[in-house]
Structure formats: structure tokens, C-alpha cells
Amino acid sequence: MSALQRISDALRDANPIVRKELLAALRTPLYVRAVVVSLVFVGTVVALSAASIADGREPWEGGKTLFQVFFGVTFFVMVLVGTTFGATSIVQEREARTLDALTLSALGPRRVARGKLAAVFLSTAFIPVLALPLLGVVTVFGGVTAGHLAVATVYALVFGAVGAAFGVAVSASVSTTRAAVTVTAPPVALATLIGGSVLTAVGEQYARSHALSIRGPLFFADAYFALPLDRSYLLWLVLAPLWLALTPGTLFYAVAHAGLLDATQDATRPVKRWALAATPATLALALAAARWTPASTSDRVGLAWSLTGAAVTLATAMLFHFAGTARTPTRRMAREHTGPWRALLPAGRIPSLRFAWLYGALTVALSTALFAAGSPAMRALTAWTAAFLGALSGLMALRGARDDESSGAARLHGVVALFVTGVGLWLVALLQQLGGGTHPDLLAHPTAPLALSPTWALLAALQAVRPHDVTADTMRALWTGAGLYAAAALVLHALASRRGRT
Amino acid sequence: MIECEGLTHTFGARTALDGVTFTVPKGEVFGFIGPNGAGKTTTIRILATLLAPTAGTARVGGIDVREDPEGVRRIVGYMPDTAGIYERITAAEYLDFFASAMGIARDARRGAIDRAVELTEIGALLDREVSALSKGQRQRLLLARTLLHDPSVLLLDEPASDLDPRARIELRQLLASLGRMGKTILLSSHILTELADMCSSIGILERGRLVTAGPIDAVQSALRPGRRARVTVLRDPARVPETLARFTFVKSTARLDDAELDAHGGGRFEVSWEGDAWRLSELVAALAAADLALIAVEPERRDLERLFLHATGGAP
Known part of the structure; x- marks a missing residue:
């Protein structure tokens, strides 16, 4: 047996799905057409750009522009094609009922998810590989080195893989191809648009302050070679990009894995495990950023604020995901939940909802303790957030406490509660305005203590409010709301426990 | 299993x-x-x-x-x-x-x-x-x-x-x-x-x-006690019931509608009896000896359609 044959066999045995998917893809006209169209698109954009910069500029400047154009377009195409392929990868099998045969095989959900992910990534990676000859045009102009090209290629592949993972995660969680494509397209378009804009803005500033030869969104390609190897290099050019790729990538993998588990297994477990691993990593990176780079008190409070927003969003998403799990753990779940994980990762609907609450509350509390312990506003917001999550999880637990109750009831109550608390205050203000009243002071409104947090999370995300802008009225509202929601949380969880027993 | x-x-x-x-x-x-x-x-x-x-x-x-x-x-x-x-x-x-x-x-x-x-x-x-x-x-x-x-x-x-x-x-x-x-x-x-x-x-x-x-036989016995067979003769159909009546294990003999056979002087019957296949062989021998121009004997043993209809309440 030749060495090549041995390698081929080893790859096939590692995950037979990859080979089968690639074989099928290469024989599918739609896939071939998608690759050809992508290449023509990239080639056309690069050719038009090359023609437009050929006159009146130094060739090396034109080379840098072409470098940005080539990788910008390639990255866009990779993410677009990767997420679309990913979005159809599992759900098409579900629709065609070929997924049953995979479920019954010895592969298991983990290997199926990994195989699908690898196959989608590899079939997407053909695009930049086949587009490599176009780089010849870029290098003709000069201005970029082989190192720049290598770094940009690695980034395109890594974030293309994250896009593919997002598609596969959605594909494992929905029941129709149409739903999968509909769900993936808007977030991907939004993320590409926002991510591109942020990267361009940051790149301009960073390149100017560090005298990098490449500006704009691909500034990092030069940063790897131009900056000194120090803590800042390790933090911003190694750890931060790794975190940026691995955190969402592993979350998407966990969601895909959960979507492939059968009804007797605990589908909440992969996400819980991800949360327990990703949160300390995120906090450690944030700590390193706060210690190794000059950060003002305002910066640290801003960091705590951002982490709080992320934790609340994640905990809320977990609540809605976990509401769909079986009310009573199956015997298999009970058998599989052994060892130290048993207490940390409880199975069943009510314990899982409580896990999401505690996860959110603890993460928010840790973020504040680590970065903004001296800020009274952050302490108040932490208390408010923990109590609010407790009440929300309690309400959802109460509405899904019995075996005969579907997950839909719990989710519906959660949505209504979020809507009322998040939008209610603004609606009251709007009605008062329409009624001819003066512009109301929202934070002094009687409903403010109960309706503040989601509104604040939104404002925080938009960077519209900073903690030092917090007034005495807001502080009072936060602490009053925290007390009310904490009481509600205790009552609702007690009622849910009692209702579940009857 | x-x-x-x-x-x-x-x-x-x-x-x-x-x-x-x-x-x-x-x-x-x-x-x-x-x-x-x-x-x-x-x-x-x-x-x-x-x-x-x-x-x-x-x-x-x-x-x-x-x-x-x-x-x-x-x-x-x-x-x-x-x-x-x-x-x-x-x-x-x-x-x-x-x-x-x-x-x-x-x-x-x-x-x-x-x-x-x-x-x-x-x-x-x-x-x-x-x-x-x-x-x-x-x-x-x-x-x-x-x-x-x-x-x-x-x-x-x-x-x-x-x-x-x-x-x-x-x-x-x-x-x-x-x-x-x-x-x-x-x-x-x-x-x-x-x-x-x-x-x-x-x-x-x-x-x-x-x-x-x-088992099919057991289901059949439970649903329709006794065995059944269809008997077709081309001559003197009226003598079929009296020929079979001599056997105590025969439970019933019912004439079935068959316009074509009736027009040609023949007839088709559904015979129900208690016992095994050897009893059917005795009936066949008797019918053959009676010179009725016996042309077909069709045991009902695996007529699942009848069983199904009977079991689900749609049977005749």
C-alpha cells in the first residue's frame, strides 16, 4: 500500500463524512457553478480595481490597494458561500431523511457535526485556493510581501471557518432549508458590514499610530511583521484574534452538536460546557487587556459594561434554548450525568433554566468585581441584572414546570416578559407624548425600576450611556428594581418547584 | 427478540x-x-x-x-x-x-x-x-x-x-x-x-x-374460529351441502354469488370446518366421489385482507 493510499485511508477513517461530502460536492453542478461564479466575481473586481489604479499612482501603492480589494472580496465571498453551504449541510439531510441513517451509525453526533463542518470548510476553501493565481496581479504592483499575503490568507480561512460553523449550527437547529438560509443570511450580512466598518476604522487609527505600511481593514497583516514582540503583540495579535475566532466557532460547534442529539439525550449540555469553558477564557483575556495596556477607570468600567451586556444576552439566549429541553430528565440523561459534571450541568428543564440564571448572574458579578468594583452604578446594575434574570427564568420555569406543558408556553411567557420590560417604558413615554404631555423623564417614571435593564443593555450596546452619567434617580430605580425582581425570582422559582412536583 | x-x-x-x-x-x-x-x-x-x-x-x-x-x-x-x-x-x-x-x-x-x-x-x-x-x-x-x-x-x-x-x-x-x-x-x-x-x-x-x-393461524383462529375453504363445482351444486353435511366437523356450507358459474349450472361455496388440513382432504375426497365436477378447492389460510377487515370491523 502506498503512502498516499495510507494517508487517504487514515483521513477516511478519521471522519468518513468529509470524503463523502467532498466527492458529492465536486459532482454537484450547483457547487461547481457557485465556485466558478465566485471566482469570476473576485477576478472581475480585482481586474476593475487594477485598471482604475494603474494611472497616476506609484505601483506599490496600487499593490496595497489591490491587496485590500482582493482579500476583502475573497473574505466576503468565503463567508457568504461558507455560511450558505453550512446552512444547507444538515437540514437537507433532515429533509431528505438521510440523517436517520447517520444517526443510527456508529459516528455519533460529535463526529457528524465535525465532519459536516470540515466538509463545508474544505469545499469553501477551494475558492481562495483557486483564486491564488489572481494574487499574481497583486504582487506585480509590489507594496506587499509574501508574509502579508500569508497572514491575510490565514485570516480569510479562519474566519471563513467561523462563518461555515455558524451555517452548520443553524442547519442543525432548524427543520427546513428555507428557514436555515433565511436565518443565516441577515446576521451574516450585518456582521460582515459592521465588522468591515469597525475593522476599517480601527485599522486606519492603529496603522497611523504604529506607522504601519498597510492601512484599512487589513492593517494587521503588516502589524505581525512591523511591531515589536511584547505583551501588547501577544495580546492583540495572538490572543485576541484567537479568542475572536475560537469563542464563536466553538459556540457554533456546540449548538450544531446539540442539534444532532436525540430526544433521550441532554441537548443543553454542549452549550453549558461551552459557557463554562469560554467564560473564564474571556475574563482572563479581559484581565490581561486591562493589566497589560494602559487603561483608565472609565475604560475598565466600559469593559465591565460590555461583558455585562454580553453575559445577559448569552444567559437570555440560553433561557430560550434550555426551555425546549425535556421537563423530566430521561433515564439515559440521569445515567450519563455522573462525576463532577453532575452538579455543574444539571439535566431537565427547571434545573437548566436555573443554570442559565446563575451563569448570567455569576458572570456579571465577576465582571464587575474584576473591573469595576469601585463603581456604584455597576454594582447596582449587577444586582439588577442578576435579579432580573432570576425573575425571567422563574417565570419560564413556572410556565414549563409540568411534563404535559410544551416548551412553547415557557418561551412565549419569556418573550412577553422581555417585550414588556424592554419596550414597555418607551411605549408609555410615547403614549404620554401622543396624549399631549410634556417629554417625560423616563428614569423618574414609576415603571422605570422594572423596565430598565433591557433598555439599558440596548443603550450600552450603542455606547449611548456611560456609567458616570448615572443619576441618583437611576440608582434608586436600579436598586428598587433589583429588590422587586429578586423577590419575584424567589417566589416564581418556589412556585415552579411546587408545581413541578404536583 | x-x-x-x-x-x-x-x-x-x-x-x-x-x-x-x-x-x-x-x-x-x-x-x-x-x-x-x-x-x-x-x-x-x-x-x-x-x-x-x-x-x-x-x-x-x-x-x-x-x-x-x-x-x-x-x-x-x-x-x-x-x-x-x-x-x-x-x-x-x-x-x-x-x-x-x-x-x-x-x-x-x-x-x-x-x-x-x-x-x-x-x-x-x-x-x-x-x-x-x-x-x-x-x-x-x-x-x-x-x-x-x-x-x-x-x-x-x-x-x-x-x-x-x-x-x-x-x-x-x-x-x-x-x-x-x-x-x-x-x-x-x-x-x-x-x-x-x-x-x-x-x-x-x-x-x-x-x-x-x-402467528397468522392463531390470529385467524381467534378472529374467525374454524378454517375456511372455497369449493367450486361445475355440476349439481345443490348436492354440495348434503354431501358435506355427513361430516360432523363441518360447521357451515354457504353458497357464494357467482353469476357466471350459476348460469352454467355450477356453483361456489364457502365451507367452514373444525380441525386440521387432513379433514379438508376428507372433504375433497367426498366431493370428488360425489361426481360434482369439482374443479377448485382454495383454502383461506393466509387471506390477510379478510383478517384485517374482520379485525378492524370492516369485514363481511
């Missing part, structure tokens, strides 16, 4: 299975009969570990489907009713993929594929792309995939649906040889004639409830 007790499954407010209890002994070919929506597919999917029962227990080879689904999957081969199949790979690649996915060791894989190919007689199709195979050929390929890991229990959901008559006959022969190999087979169909020659026992399912189950 297969034991279901109080098996219940609900989809939202709809009860698809309602307390189904039956047993299939080792080596039995068990036919699940019922109209569309009766709960056949739900039962088979529960046994294949693709659905969890809402209540009740199901065991395959002594393994509980909820406790150890992986253990059940190792001994079960499942062929769904409307299975998709990967279109853009060849039949050989398809089987190689599933042999690998089933965890069959590399050195044993070739042998496993060869055995399944030989049994299902798809050797000539191996180099063809799956999308180019006919419905019957795909069905054979699916069955070959189902047999790759040499399961001791086969769960086949409507295996002959949409097949042409020739493919149906071939499939019947194939299942018969699998039965002879000692495999326990549970297959479902809403086409009763399809099962008649293949099954040693049956279960009749209607609206999620099991009406009856057991």
Missing part, C-alpha cells in the same frame, strides 16, 4: 400510538399491517431508537431503546419508508461510506460489503451513480446498507412501496432468504397481499391501537 409493552407516543395533542403491546420471537418474520396513519412507522422508529416513546417500554434483543440506544443500534438494521439516498456518489462509494460510518474495521470492511452486495444482488450496480438507479435498485442498495453490520434484527418500513411487480417479487425472495438466515424481521405494509407470503406472524394496528397480534 422484540418486546413492546404499553408503547405510547404522542405528537402534541395527537396520540399516534396508544398502549401497544406485542412480542416478536427470535427468527420470526413479523408483519405489521395497518392503514396509513395507523402508527406503524411510529412503532418502527421507536424500535430503531429514532423516536423516544412517551410512555411504555420497548426492548430489542433485551436492550431498552431509551436506556441504551447505541446498544440497540448495533443489532438493528433499519430501512425507512421514504428514505432519501445520497445522489452524487456511486453505489460502491455509498456502501463504503456506511461501512466506515458503522464502525466496521478496515480489514473487515471489504468482506462486509461483498456479503451485502451478494445477498442483495447489486454487484452490477456498484459503479453507477446512485442518482441513475431505478426505485427498485435503490431499494436494494438501501437494504444492502442496512445489512452491512450484519444486524440480527431488521426493521423494514414499507419496503415494497412504489416498487413494480418484478422488484416486489425479488424483494420478497430476498426477505425470505434473510428469514431463513435466522434474522428477526419486522416489516410493515398497508398492502396486505405483500405480507401474506412473507410473514409467519402479524400484528394489526389501527388508529394507534394494536387490534391483535401473533
Whole structure:
């Protein structure tokens, strides 16, 4: 047996799905057409750009522009094609009922998810590989080195893989191809648009302050070679990009894995495990950023604020995901939940909802303790957030406490509660305005203590409010709301426990 | 080999299975009969570990489907009713993929594929792309995939649906040889004639409830006590009842409508008697000796359509 044959066999045995998917893809006209169209698109954009910069500029400047154009377009195409392929990868099998045969095989959900992910990534990676000859045009102009090209290629592949993972995660969680494509397209378009804009803005500033030869969104390609190897290099050019790729990538993998588990297994477990691993990593990176780079008190409070927003969003998403799990753990779940994980990762609907609450509350509390312990506003917001999550999880637990109750009831109550608390205050203000009243002071409104947090999370995300802008009225509202929601949380969880027993 | 007790499954407010209890002994070919929506597919999917029962227990080879689904999957081969199949790979690649996915060791894989190919007689199709195979050929390929890991229990959901008559006959022969190999087979169909020659026992399912189950003869005896045969004579039909009345084990003799026979002076009867096939031979001898121009004796033994209609309340 030749060495090549041995390698081929080893790859096939590692995950037979990859080979089968690639074989099928290469024989599918739609896939071939998608690759050809992508290449023509990239080639056309690069050719038009090359023609437009050929006159009146130094060739090396034109080379840098072409470098940005080539990788910008390639990255866009990779993410677009990767997420679309990913979005159809599992759900098409579900629709065609070929997924049953995979479920019954010895592969298991983990290997199926990994195989699908690898196959989608590899079939997407053909695009930049086949587009490599176009780089010849870029290098003709000069201005970029082989190192720049290598770094940009690695980034395109890594974030293309994250896009593919997002598609596969959605594909494992929905029941129709149409739903999968509909769900993936808007977030991907939004993320590409926002991510591109942020990267361009940051790149301009960073390149100017560090005298990098490449500006704009691909500034990092030069940063790897131009900056000194120090803590800042390790933090911003190694750890931060790794975190940026691995955190969402592993979350998407966990969601895909959960979507492939059968009804007797605990589908909440992969996400819980991800949360327990990703949160300390995120906090450690944030700590390193706060210690190794000059950060003002305002910066640290801003960091705590951002982490709080992320934790609340994640905990809320977990609540809605976990509401769909079986009310009573199956015997298999009970058998599989052994060892130290048993207490940390409880199975069943009510314990899982409580896990999401505690996860959110603890993460928010840790973020504040680590970065903004001296800020009274952050302490108040932490208390408010923990109590609010407790009440929300309690309400959802109460509405899904019995075996005969579907997950839909719990989710519906959660949505209504979020809507009322998040939008209610603004609606009251709007009605008062329409009624001819003066512009109301929202934070002094009687409903403010109960309706503040989601509104604040939104404002925080938009960077519209900073903690030092917090007034005495807001502080009072936060602490009053925290007390009310904490009481509600205790009552609702007690009622849910009692209702579940009857 | 297969034991279901109080098996219940609900989809939202709809009860698809309602307390189904039956047993299939080792080596039995068990036919699940019922109209569309009766709960056949739900039962088979529960046994294949693709659905969890809402209540009740199901065991395959002594393994509980909820406790150890992986253990059940190792001994079960499942062929769904409307299975998709990967279109853009060849039949050989398809089987190689599933042999690998089933965890069959590399050195044993070739042998496993060869055995399944030989049994299902798809050797000539191996180099063809799956999308180019006919419905019957795909069905054979699916069955070959189902047999790759040499399961001791086969769960086949409507295996002959949409097949042409020739493919149906071939499939019947194939299942018969699998039965002879000692495999326990549970297959479902809403086409009763399809099962008649293949099954040693049956279960009749209607609206999620099991009406009856057991060996065909036993089910027949329970539902319609006594045996039945149709007798056709071309001469003196009026003498048939008096000829048979001499035998104390004959329970009834009823004339059936047959305009063509009646017009030609003949007649057809349904005879019911207690006892075994030897008693029927005595009746045949008596009818032949009576010089009635006896031309046909058709025992009713495996008339599943009648049994089904009778069991579900639609029988004459």
C-alpha cells in the first residue's frame, strides 16, 4: 500500500463524512457553478480595481490597494458561500431523511457535526485556493510581501471557518432549508458590514499610530511583521484574534452538536460546557487587556459594561434554548450525568433554566468585581441584572414546570416578559407624548425600576450611556428594581418547584 | 427478540400510538399491517431508537431503546419508508461510506460489503451513480446498507412501496432468504397481499391501537374460529351441502354469488370446518366421489385482507 493510499485511508477513517461530502460536492453542478461564479466575481473586481489604479499612482501603492480589494472580496465571498453551504449541510439531510441513517451509525453526533463542518470548510476553501493565481496581479504592483499575503490568507480561512460553523449550527437547529438560509443570511450580512466598518476604522487609527505600511481593514497583516514582540503583540495579535475566532466557532460547534442529539439525550449540555469553558477564557483575556495596556477607570468600567451586556444576552439566549429541553430528565440523561459534571450541568428543564440564571448572574458579578468594583452604578446594575434574570427564568420555569406543558408556553411567557420590560417604558413615554404631555423623564417614571435593564443593555450596546452619567434617580430605580425582581425570582422559582412536583 | 409493552407516543395533542403491546420471537418474520396513519412507522422508529416513546417500554434483543440506544443500534438494521439516498456518489462509494460510518474495521470492511452486495444482488450496480438507479435498485442498495453490520434484527418500513411487480417479487425472495438466515424481521405494509407470503406472524394496528397480534393461524383462529375453504363445482351444486353435511366437523356450507358459474349450472361455496388440513382432504375426497365436477378447492389460510377487515370491523 502506498503512502498516499495510507494517508487517504487514515483521513477516511478519521471522519468518513468529509470524503463523502467532498466527492458529492465536486459532482454537484450547483457547487461547481457557485465556485466558478465566485471566482469570476473576485477576478472581475480585482481586474476593475487594477485598471482604475494603474494611472497616476506609484505601483506599490496600487499593490496595497489591490491587496485590500482582493482579500476583502475573497473574505466576503468565503463567508457568504461558507455560511450558505453550512446552512444547507444538515437540514437537507433532515429533509431528505438521510440523517436517520447517520444517526443510527456508529459516528455519533460529535463526529457528524465535525465532519459536516470540515466538509463545508474544505469545499469553501477551494475558492481562495483557486483564486491564488489572481494574487499574481497583486504582487506585480509590489507594496506587499509574501508574509502579508500569508497572514491575510490565514485570516480569510479562519474566519471563513467561523462563518461555515455558524451555517452548520443553524442547519442543525432548524427543520427546513428555507428557514436555515433565511436565518443565516441577515446576521451574516450585518456582521460582515459592521465588522468591515469597525475593522476599517480601527485599522486606519492603529496603522497611523504604529506607522504601519498597510492601512484599512487589513492593517494587521503588516502589524505581525512591523511591531515589536511584547505583551501588547501577544495580546492583540495572538490572543485576541484567537479568542475572536475560537469563542464563536466553538459556540457554533456546540449548538450544531446539540442539534444532532436525540430526544433521550441532554441537548443543553454542549452549550453549558461551552459557557463554562469560554467564560473564564474571556475574563482572563479581559484581565490581561486591562493589566497589560494602559487603561483608565472609565475604560475598565466600559469593559465591565460590555461583558455585562454580553453575559445577559448569552444567559437570555440560553433561557430560550434550555426551555425546549425535556421537563423530566430521561433515564439515559440521569445515567450519563455522573462525576463532577453532575452538579455543574444539571439535566431537565427547571434545573437548566436555573443554570442559565446563575451563569448570567455569576458572570456579571465577576465582571464587575474584576473591573469595576469601585463603581456604584455597576454594582447596582449587577444586582439588577442578576435579579432580573432570576425573575425571567422563574417565570419560564413556572410556565414549563409540568411534563404535559410544551416548551412553547415557557418561551412565549419569556418573550412577553422581555417585550414588556424592554419596550414597555418607551411605549408609555410615547403614549404620554401622543396624549399631549410634556417629554417625560423616563428614569423618574414609576415603571422605570422594572423596565430598565433591557433598555439599558440596548443603550450600552450603542455606547449611548456611560456609567458616570448615572443619576441618583437611576440608582434608586436600579436598586428598587433589583429588590422587586429578586423577590419575584424567589417566589416564581418556589412556585415552579411546587408545581413541578404536583 | 422484540418486546413492546404499553408503547405510547404522542405528537402534541395527537396520540399516534396508544398502549401497544406485542412480542416478536427470535427468527420470526413479523408483519405489521395497518392503514396509513395507523402508527406503524411510529412503532418502527421507536424500535430503531429514532423516536423516544412517551410512555411504555420497548426492548430489542433485551436492550431498552431509551436506556441504551447505541446498544440497540448495533443489532438493528433499519430501512425507512421514504428514505432519501445520497445522489452524487456511486453505489460502491455509498456502501463504503456506511461501512466506515458503522464502525466496521478496515480489514473487515471489504468482506462486509461483498456479503451485502451478494445477498442483495447489486454487484452490477456498484459503479453507477446512485442518482441513475431505478426505485427498485435503490431499494436494494438501501437494504444492502442496512445489512452491512450484519444486524440480527431488521426493521423494514414499507419496503415494497412504489416498487413494480418484478422488484416486489425479488424483494420478497430476498426477505425470505434473510428469514431463513435466522434474522428477526419486522416489516410493515398497508398492502396486505405483500405480507401474506412473507410473514409467519402479524400484528394489526389501527388508529394507534394494536387490534391483535401473533402467528397468522392463531390470529385467524381467534378472529374467525374454524378454517375456511372455497369449493367450486361445475355440476349439481345443490348436492354440495348434503354431501358435506355427513361430516360432523363441518360447521357451515354457504353458497357464494357467482353469476357466471350459476348460469352454467355450477356453483361456489364457502365451507367452514373444525380441525386440521387432513379433514379438508376428507372433504375433497367426498366431493370428488360425489361426481360434482369439482374443479377448485382454495383454502383461506393466509387471506390477510379478510383478517384485517374482520379485525378492524370492516369485514363481511
